[in-house]
Every structure is written in C-alpha cells, then in structure tokens.
Amino acid sequence: MKNRIKTFTGSKHFRLNHVAEGVFAAISVPGTGSLGNAAIIDLGDTTLVVDTFTTIQAAEDLQAAAEHLTGKPVSYVVNTHWHSDHTCGNQVFTPAAHIISTSITREIMSTFVKNRLAQHLSNPELIYQAIDELEEKIQQETDENLKKEMEWENACDREYIKMLPNLVYTLPTITFDHQMTIHGSNRTVQFITFGGGHTQSDAFVYIPEDKIAVMGDLVLSKHHPVMNYANPQEWLNNLEQVELLGVKTIVPGHGEVCSLKELHEVKGYITDIVAIVTKTVQSKKSIDDILVPKVYQDWYFTTHFKTNLKSVYNLITKSEN
Ligand SMILES: [Zn+2]
Numbered sequence: 001m002k003n004r005i006k007t008f009t010g011s012k013h014f015r016l017n018h019v020a021e022g023v024f025a026a027i028s029v030p031g032t033g034s035l036g037n038a039a040i041i042d043l044g045d046t047t048l049v050v051d052t053f054t055t056i057q058a059a060e061d062l063q064a065a066a067e068h069l070t071g072k073p074v075s076y077v078v079n080t081h082w083h084s085d086h087t088c089g090n091q092v093f094t095p096a097a098h099i100i101s102t103s104i105t106r107e108i109m110s111t112f113v114k115n116r117l118a119q120h121l122s123n124p125e126l127i128y129q130a131i132d133e134l135e136e137k138i139q140q141e142t143d144e145n146l147k148k149e150m151e152w153e154n155a156c157d158r159e160y161i162k163m164l165p166n167l168v169y170t171l172p173t174i175t176f177d178h179q180m181t182i183h184g185s186n187r188t189v190q191f192i193t194f195g196g197g198h199t200q201s202d203a204f205v206y207i208p209e210d211k212i213a214v215m216g217d218l219v220l221s222k223h224h225p226v227m228n229y230a231n232p233q234e235w236l237n238n239l240e241q242v243e244l245l246g247v248k249t250i251v252p253g254h255g256e257v258c259s260l261k262e263l264h265e266v267k268g269y270i271t272d273i274v275a276i277v278t279k280t281v282q283s284k285k286s287i288d289d290i291l292v293p294k295v296y297q298d299w300y301f302t303t304h305f306k307t308n309l310k311s312v313y314n315l316i317t318k319s320e321n
Pocket of ligand 1: 226
C-alpha cells in the first residue's frame with residue numbers, strides 16, 4: 001500500500017507520509033489551503049479521515065488521496081477540534097461520510113464558528129485589510145525566517161478568503177463525550193477526549209494495535225503551540241493522560257510525524273510560557289519585551305509567540321482580579 005503514495009497524482013496542499021500499513025499522514029505544505037495536518041486510516045471495510053483542512057480545494061485533494069490509497073470512499077471523518085484548519089473541508093465528505101466530533105466541539109461549531117464565518121462573509125474587507133497590513137510588515141521585516149512565515153500566513157488567508165463564498169460549513173452528525181470506538185474489519189480505532197486544553201474540547205484518534213495517535217493540535221512538532229483559546233493547565237493534564245496510553249507514534253496537528261519526545265516538548269513550552277509570563281507580571285514588567293527563548297527560536301509559527309504571551313497574560317491577570 002506504501003507504493004500507492006507514488007502513484008497518487010499529488011497535491012500542492014500536502015505531502016503524504018506512510019506511518020504504518022494503512023495509516024497515512026497528510027502533512028501540510030506551508031502557505032497553502034491545508035494549514036494543518038490530516039490523516040487517512042484504512043479500517044479494512046471502511047476508510048476514516050482525521051481533520052479536513054482549511055479550504056474546499058485542499059479537502060478535495062485529501063478525499064482523492066484517501067480513495068486512491070485505500071480504494072474506498074471515505075465513511076468517517078473526525079474533527080479533533082473546532083479550528084477552521086481542521087473543519088472547513090467537511091462539506092467535501094458529506095453526505096457519504098459521517099462527521100464525528102465531541103459534543104462540545106459541535107456546539108462551538110454550530111454557534112461561535114458559524115457566526116464568525118457569517119461575519120467574514122458579510123465583511124471580507126476586514127480580512128483583506130489584515131492581509132494588506134501584514135503585507136506591509138513583510139516588506140519591512142529583516143529576519144528572513146519571520147518574513148517567510150508571514151508570507152505563508154498571508155498566502156493561507158488569501159486561499160481562505162477566495163474559497164469563502166463556496167463554503168457550506170458542515171457540522172458533525174455524530175458526537176461523543178468521552179470515548180467512541182469504530183470496529184473496522186481490519187482495524188479498531190478509538191476517538192478519545194480528556195477534555196480541553198488547546199481549545200474548549202480536544203479529541204484525538206488512537207489506534208491501540210499500532211500505538212499511533214493522531215493528536216490534532218494537542219501536539220505540534222517544532223511549531224509554537226497555538227494558545228489563543230487555550231487553558232494551559234488543562235492542556236498539561238490532558239497530555240499527561242495521553243502519556244499513560246503508551247503512545248509510540250504521533251501525527252501532530254502541525255509539523256512532521258513524531259513521537260512522545262515532541263509531546264514532552266509541548267509540555268515544556270506551555271510550562272515555560274506560563275512561568276515567563278508569571279515572572280513578568282510579578283516584576284511588573286511588560287510582556288512586549290519578552291524575546292523567544294533560544295530553544296524555540298527554530299520552531300515555526302513564530303508569530304504565535306507574542307499572541308501566546310498575551311493569552312496567558314490575560315488568563316493570569318484575570319484570575320488575580
Ligand atoms: Zn487548532
């Protein structure tokens with residue numbers, strides 16, 4: 001089945017990675033309509049896709065890859081959490097596939113995300129304005145790596161805004177609150193949630209037999225974790241429970257296929273950010289002056305560092321008041 005990757009026509013949005021027999025990661029190509037990673041799992045009689053990218057075009061390529069690799073249409077799609085780069089491609093897979101998420105994720109998708117999409121659609125000027133503003137920053141940026149990352153960010157936003165008029169935001173049809181299992185003819189997969197952390201509710205897909213976990217954005221590899229909607233302590237608790245499962249291979253939400261080492265790095269990052277911000281608040285200094293610690297300087301998503309500091313700052317100062 002590995003050779004099927006070679007005969008796939010390819011996609012500009014992702015690269016396929018053979019993780020195990022019948023398990024493939026679709027690793028995002030920066031600056032395209034994917035933004036996040038996805039995965040394809042052959043269950044024998046059925047096929048499962050985990051997360052659906054940001055744009056319809058990227059999701060169509062994912063669907064084509066899944067059918068090519070497994071020889072079957074996609075029967076199940078899991079959304080690990082509500083973020084757009086994991087859910088906006090859902091429409092491509094329905095009505096043939098069931099879309100599955102936690103009940104909290106579905107609730108947020110049906111209210112907050114739908115409203116936000118309607119706002120984007122009725123007022124796209126705001127996004128174009130943000131793109132123009134970032135474009136100006138790019139022109140002035142002297143750090144080549146940061147410049148490249150900002151260019152990717154803008155390219156993704158352009159793909160998103162171009163697609164928006166055709167988007168039919170598609171909600172999950174099956175929800176679960178703790179755990180759900182699908183027994184395929186060749187393989188059993190578990191959908192597990194230990195609550196939130198990265199968002200209000202985060203799920204992951206676990207294949208016990210192969211000890212492979214498709215983690216959504218609870219684990220990122222060599223990328224700054226995204227903390228805009230995070231609860232740092234819940235995130236750490238969540239990852240501690242994942243560790244107990246004996247996971248060996250991880251398909252992260254962003255970055256290359258990895259292992260528990262990267263899970264530990266994410267834990268270290270969250271702990272560090274909280275410690276740095278706490279110290280800054282206690283010494284009454286400004287978080288604007290904090291530089292990216294050396295260990296994280298070669299990680300992607302650099303622009304998220306500042307927003308992460310701000311999110312944690314807001315959490316800490318809110319809890320003090
Ligand atoms: Zn996310």
